[in-house]
Amino acid sequence: MAALLIVAAACSSGGDTTATTESSQQPAQSGQGGDAAPAAAPGADIPSSVRGDFPVAIPGGWDKDILANLGLTETTGAQLLYPREDFDRIVAFYDQWTADQPDDYLKTEGPDIVVFSGTESPITSITVGRDLESGGTLYTQLLVVIPEG
Numbered sequence: 001m002a003a004l005l006i007v008a009a010a011c012s013s014g015g016d017t018t019a020t021t022e023s024s025q026q027p028a029q030s031g032q033g034g035d036a037a038p039a040a041a042p043g044a045d046i047p048s049s050v051r052g053d054f055p056v057a058i059p060g061g062w063d064k065d066i067l068a069n070l071g072l073t074e075t076t077g078a079q080l081l082y083p084r085e086d087f088d089r090i091v092a093f094y095d096q097w098t099a100d101q102p103d104d105y106l107k108t109e110g111p112d113i114v115v116f117s118g119t120e121s122p123i124t125s126i127t128v129g130r131d132l133e134s135g136g137t138l139y140t141q142l143l144v145v146i147p148e149g
Contacts (some may be wrong), residue, residue, distance in 0.1 A: 050078050056126060056144050059093040061086060063139065076146045081139035087130045090140055094126055122147040 012050045034081040045060045049067035051074050058078060061136035082090060091114050105126075112131060118124040125145045132141040 002140060047078060048073050049075050050075060050144075054078070055146065056124060057093075057097050058142075058144075059090055061089075062142070064134065076148055078142065078144040080142045081132065081134060082142065084131065084138045084140055087128065087140040090128045090142055094128065098126075 037135040045058065047058060047065040047068060048099050049065050051073055062080040062082050064081040066081065067075055098116050105116045106119060108115045112129060114128045116126040129141040131138045
């Protein structure tokens with residue numbers, strides 16, 4: 001939980017941005033009502049927690065947008081939960097996405113985690129983890145950290 005709070009605090013963005021989408025992506029949809037900031041509907045291509053000019057592609061099919069659920073929007077990071085069985089699909093997505101980027105990414109693999117680390121400054125980190133428990137359910141977690149600067 002402490003790591004989540006550190007990531008959430010580090011990911012908040014102070015400036016306003018304009019949302020842009022690629023032709024293969026659709027804008028985020030409104031989530032549930034209430035006092036918290038609106039969250040994108042689960043599975044939307046662009047979670048409401050990320051800035052409109054977010055430089056890392058986000059695979060569709062996610063179930064929970066953790067940062068948006070905390071009321072954080074327009075951040076420089078993302079923490080999304082996908083169905084548990086999506087681990088290999090998310091890793092394959094970032095294998096292809098990082099291969100298509102002009103900057104190099106290093107891939108580090110463990111039994112339940114894969115980390116793609118950019119080699120350019122500021123260093124972007126994309127982490128895909130298996131079996132994160134939330135509310136009694138196991139998920140695949142995607143954590144993207146993009147330092148400002």
